[in-house]
Amino acid sequence: MNKMLIVASSLALSASLAGCKKEAEAPQAAATPSGADKAMSNMSTGAAVQHGSSTGTITAIDAAKGTVTLNHKEIAALRWPGMTMSFAATAEQLKDLKVGDHVEFELDWDGKSGLITKITKI
Ligand SMILES: [Cu+2]
Structure with a gap:
């Protein structure tokens, strides 16, 4: 019975972790291009030619x-x-x-x- 509980809770845990990961990945992927744009504009305007x-x-x-x-x-x-x-x-x-x-x-x-x-x- 204890074993069943552990298996069930670890399944629930990994399921919730997977859920977390997916949610965390989406905004990150969206943030990457704008972050790159920012770096690019810093490069062209930041350093004096x-x-x-x-x-x-x-x-x-x-x-x-x-x-x-x-x-x-x-x-x-x-x-x-x-x-x-x-x-x-x-x-x-x-x-x-x-x-x-x-x-x-x-x-x-x-x-x-x-x-x-x-x-x-x-
Ligand atoms: Cu030279």
Whole structure:
């Protein structure tokens, strides 16, 4: 008799737990997209975009990814020393450029990645 009671109550318990879980999941799933939106808008408005310019040499172009890798000189506005790194660039910006070209460029830096706003062969 005791055993029956335990089984019955544990069934009831797991049933109520399952009920709880379902109820908890629904609002969570609905909250996730708006939470992500919030994070996205924080990213675009929270970090100040800095603008910089310099000259450099193209060491790689990845048209598929839309990136250009530059061995660039110092970028004073960003307090960067010279280095080699990749930036996002459009096919239009890259169409007349090739590896080895010496360029002057401008970029927007959001704290994580750089976007080429202007790039010209010199
Ligand atoms: Cu750099």
